[in-house]
Amino acid sequence: MKILFAGTPEVAVPALELLAGKPDRFRVVAALTRPDAPQGRGRRLSESPVKRTAKALGIPVLESNPSDPSFPDQIRATGATCGAVVAYGRILKQPVLDALDHGWYNLHFSLLPQWRGAAPVQRAIWAGDEITGATVFRLTRGMDDGPILAQSTVAIGAEETSGELLERLSRDGSQLLAAALEAVGEGRAQPQPQPQGAYETAHKITVEDARIRFDAPVFALDRQIRACTPDPGAWCLLHHDKGDEGITLHILQARPVHSEDQAAPSSLAPGELAVGRKAVWVGSKSMPLELIQVKASGKRTMKAADWARGARLGDRAYCD
Incomplete structure (x- = not known):
């Protein structure tokens, strides 16, 4: 199958x-990807990971706009008979789907x-789901509503971040996709319509969504931080005193304090900071949250305890 x-x-x-890597079953005739985009502080144009990989594998790369009227003819010219899509990031209109x-x-x-929607792994973690998985479906005009060919399930780890879960799903899902495409090529695929009903939509998580509000229970803060790690990154404003503008503090890793942790403070007001010899805690609506790894604005990523020593946090320091 091409x-x-x-x-x-x-x-x-x-x-x-x-x-x-399966030339006896598939021939990838071209790779369609988003055009080079500015990255990093210098905003230099960088190739997408898919483009770099395709070039290394000797696969021709397409960066055309799928909305271009000539695009269906471009993809027909590749000789492809089937399209495989993984996090492409552009909508394919009906003339393209029919090509x-x-x-x-x-x-x-x-x-x-x-x-x-756009952020299914992040939203699953944020919602506290215990199970998620991967799905292969045929693209239609609607958003992720085409008939299903195959699914697999995985348990979400209690401390797993969205980045870690996505990496795991990308490996498992690639096997699922290959099996589904093989069934399509051999005429064995039997796509099933998706069940009707009201389901949660995985809207993209914005930078403002990722701001931590400490007047929530600690389990909710834990879910939010893991869901937003590594992208867009959970953050708050650190204030050294009441009334200052604060600086951005990214929280890269944290964990809820358990009642048996005798070193932690028994309670803190939401956003209140407490610094110990080897740990840093911040208050929530319920139990404190222990900060493990942070990145203050303009600083490198550090262990929270090391950062706190250098930051010289006073008694009035707090987060919001």
Whole structure:
């Protein structure tokens, strides 16, 4: 089967590598990806992970706009008969979907129909889901609502971040995608319509969404931090005294304090900081939250206890 692969970020790379590594079953004739984009402090143009991988594998790269009227002819010219999509990041309109004989198949990181949308892994962690998974479905005009070919489930780790879970799902999901595409090529696929009903939508998490509000229970803060790690990054404002503007403090790793932890303060007001010899805590609506790894504005990533010693936090320091 001749495949046009569409993807952009690192999470799409395992699937591209797996499909390209099975030449007896698949031939990846081209890789469609987002154009080079500014990255880092210098805002230098950088290739997407999928583009770098495709070039290394000797696969032609397409960076055309799918909304261009000539795009369906461009992809037909590749000779592809089927499209495989993993986190491409652009909407494919009906003329594009109709351009390949066997259609387009998307690997989505949730158990559809739950968590349709841009941030399914992040939203699952934030909601406190214990189980998630991967789904391969045929792309249609609606958002992630096409018929399902295959699904697999995984348990979400109690301390797992969205980055860690996405990495795990990208590896497992690539196997699922390959099996589904093989079934399509052999005429064995039996796509099933998604169940009807009301399901949560996985809206993209913005930087403002990632701001931590400490007047929530500690379990909610833990979920938020893990959901927003590494992107866009959970953060708060650190104030050294009442009334100052504060500086941005990113919290990269934290954990709820358990009642048996005798070194931790028994209670702190929401946002109140407490610094021990080897630990830093911040108050929530319930139990304190222990900060493990942080990054203050303009500083490098540090262990929270090391950062606190250098920051010279006074008795009036707090977060909001």
